[in-house]
Amino acid sequence: MTQNIVSLASIGRFNNKKPVTGCAASGNTSCGSAAGPDDLSAEVWQKVQDHPCYSEDAHHYFARMHIAVAPACNIQCHYCNRKYDCSNESRPGVVSEKLAPEEALRKVLAVAAEVPQLSVVGIAGPGDALAQAEKTFRTFELIHAALPHVKLCLSTNGLALPDHVERIAQMGIDHVTITINMVDPEIGAQIYPWIFYRHRRWEGLEAAQILHERQMQGLEALTAKGILVKVNSVLIPGINDGHLMAVNTAVRARGAFLHNIMPLISDPAHGTHFGLIGQRGPTPAELRQVQDKLGADAKLMRHCRQCRADAVGLLGEDRGAEFALNKLGEVKPFDPHQREIYLTVVEQERADRQKAKEAAQMAQTNETPVLVAVATKGGGRINLHFGHANEFQIYEVTSAGARFIGHRRTDKYCVGGQSDGNAFDTTLKALDGVACVLCAKIGDSPREKLAAAGIEASDHYAFEYIEASAITWYATKARNEATAASA
Amino acid sequence: MAYKIIAEKCNGCGSCEFECPNRAITAKGAIFVINPGKCTECKGIFPTPQCAATCPVPKCCVQA
Ligand code: SF4
Ligand code: SF4
Numbered sequence: 001m002t003q004n005i006v007s008l009a010s011i012g013r014f015n016n017k018k019p020v021t022g023c024a025a026s027g028n029t030s031c032g033s034a035a036g037p038d039d040l041s042a043e044v045w046q047k048v049q050d051h052p053c054y055s056e057d058a059h060h061y062f063a064r065m066h067i068a069v070a071p072a073c074n075i076q077c078h079y080c081n082r083k084y085d086c087s088n089e090s091r092p093g094v095v096s097e098k099l100a101p102e103e104a105l106r107k108v109l110a111v112a113a114e115v116p117q118l119s120v121v122g123i124a125g126p127g128d129a130l131a132q133a134e135k136t137f138r139t140f141e142l143i144h145a146a147l148p149h150v151k152l153c154l155s156t157n158g159l160a161l162p163d164h165v166e167r168i169a170q171m172g173i174d175h176v177t178i179t180i181n182m183v184d185p186e187i188g189a190q191i192y193p194w195i196f197y198r199h200r201r202w203e204g205l206e207a208a209q210i211l212h213e214r215q216m217q218g219l220e221a222l223t224a225k226g227i228l229v230k231v232n233s234v235l236i237p238g239i240n241d242g243h244l245m246a247v248n249t250a251v252r253a254r255g256a257f258l259h260n261i262m263p264l265i266s267d268p269a270h271g272t273h274f275g276l277i278g279q280r281g282p283t284p285a286e287l288r289q290v291q292d293k294l295g296a297d298a299k300l301m302r303h304c305r306q307c308r309a310d311a312v313g314l315l316g317e318d319r320g321a322e323f324a325l326n327k328l329g330e331v332k333p334f335d336p337h338q339r340e341i342y343l344t345v346v347e348q349e350r351a352d353r354q355k356a357k358e359a360a361q362m363a364q365t366n367e368t369p370v371l372v373a374v375a376t377k378g379g380g381r382i383n384l385h386f387g388h389a390n391e392f393q394i395y396e397v398t399s400a401g402a403r404f405i406g407h408r409r410t411d412k413y414c415v416g417g418q419s420d421g422n423a424f425d426t427t428l429k430a431l432d433g434v435a436c437v438l439c440a441k442i443g444d445s446p447r448e449k450l451a452a453a454g455i456e457a458s459d460h461y462a463f464e465y466i467e468a469s470a471i472t473w474y475a476t477k478a479r480n481e482a483t484a485a486s487a
Numbered sequence: 488m489a490y491k492i493i494a495e496k497c498n499g500c501g502s503c504e505f506e507c508p509n510r511a512i513t514a515k516g517a518i519f520v521i522n523p524g525k526c527t528e529c530k531g532i533f534p535t536p537q538c539a540a541t542c543p544v545p546k547c548c549v550q551a
Binding site: 201 | 499500501502505506533534535537540541543
């Protein structure tokens with residue numbers, strides 16, 4: 001457990017840094033170089049810029065952690081079978097460790113001692129964080145007392161939300177995520193078979209109607225208190241794909257600051273209703289089409305990777321297993337000093353990365369953009385072995401710029417050095433439409449297989465900044481092609 | 488009369504324990520069990536047995 005999540009070794013300057021005072025060490029990076037998106041108020045941007053789930057820039061540097069203290073749920077979704085974790089905030093097919101509040105605290109302290117980047121702790125399941133709200137609040141109280149600098153967030157389906165808004169505000173929880181898949185009960189009835197509300201089970205239209213009303217009430221009450229609310233919607237082709245614009249309008253009107261679209265992940269092996277009846281998830285292109293329609297919101301949230309309820313990590317790296325309760329020995333005390341050093345380094349890294357990007361950019365051209373996939377474990381650098389990538393960051397690149405558009409998950413095809421042919425197919429699928437993969441290292445065999453699929457792979461930019469490298473790669477390629485054409 | 492939990496079906500979510508008005512349900516390892524001595528089938532308190540109404544697994548909380 002000596003290696004830090006952001007692979008601090010790959011940011012060489014970490015080791016010989018002294019803490020400084022001033023804005024960089026204060027924990028809020030308001031003098032950071034990354035500009036806020038045009039349509040967010042300064043106040044909102046201030047709240048989200050260091051949040052690894054919300055800010056496109058921060059997710060390279062700050063880590064989030066979800067703790068699974070909420071196994072019970074009060075609604076049934078057709079994309080969940082409750083044998084596994086909830087797939088709205090979690091990865092389907094995975095069972096997370098269930099923790100009592102005191103155990104959760106122990107785990108958070110263990111992570112904070114190892115990972116100075118830890119800045120957000122969330123409760124998102126595996127059931128609903130507010131179905132047994134006491135447990136969730138008790139956990140937050142313990143964490144806040146021990147680590148006051150850590151931001152707290154929670155995710156809920158909204159059914160119990162109106163009853164707890166007061167408490168959420170009192171506790172200083174400043175981000176809440178609500179999963180809202182519909183604003184029309186007719187559509188809701190196709191997604192939710194039943195809810196448990198006021199001591200009885202409701203089904204069909206009635207259930208969807210109650211859920212819808214409670215979600216809207218909860219959302220309004222939260223935003224009225226100045227709490228940031230993100231809305232997640234699961235894109236279910238054929239059921240709510242055409243309806244998500246209406247959801248967007250409704251939640252925006254009630255003050256949601258972000259609306260994030262996530263793909264339905266559906267597989268018969270998960271035993272969910274949707275999985276069993278063959279309801280498919282969206283293709284990457286379908287997902288992108290809907291995200292594009294929703295505009296700027298999607299830009300902020302495209303890196304959402306549906307982390308598991310007990311995920312610990314940054315970007316595609318998941319270190320949850322490392323911090324399993326039964327593996328925790330004596331927990332080291334949290335050292336604020338380490339965190340200050342880290343924040344100083346992040347300040348410089350962010351500024352340098354921006355400079356490198358600007359330097360590599362050329363005047364606006366009318367080139368056709370291409371997709372570049374990047375293997376990274378954080379720090380905004382190309383610093384992950386191709387075979388170790390759980391996911392790729394996808395950038396749309398021209399010689400005028402590199403724009404982050406999302407991430408695509410893959411099964412790790414290299415586990416313990418064994419290459420698995422089937423998993424490689426999954427990787428190829430994830431790389432659909434991509435022109436080039438930038439990674440820290442890649443073996444000859446996968447390189448050849450990628451070439452056969454028409455995908456270039458390069459480790460030429462190992463450990464360099466992502467955007468600057470992608471732009472340089474594109475410009476070099478364009479120059480070579482021009483030379484070849486004129487020869 | 489009392490309710491019981493079918494052990495092989497229970498996923499251990501704890502929803503039933505939380506809802507039971509008689510504290511008749513407790514954890515036993517990774518799953519939950521009903522103490523038949525304490526279970527009243529929720530009669531006189533709620534219109535339907537709460538464990539069965541909240542349990543996410545079909546036919547997991549049933550009449551013993
Ligand atoms: S609600 Fe059902 S699945 Fe959950 S613990 Fe009780 S019996 Fe088990
Ligand atoms: S039927 Fe009612 S009293 Fe009996 S175990 Fe279930 S919830 Fe408790």
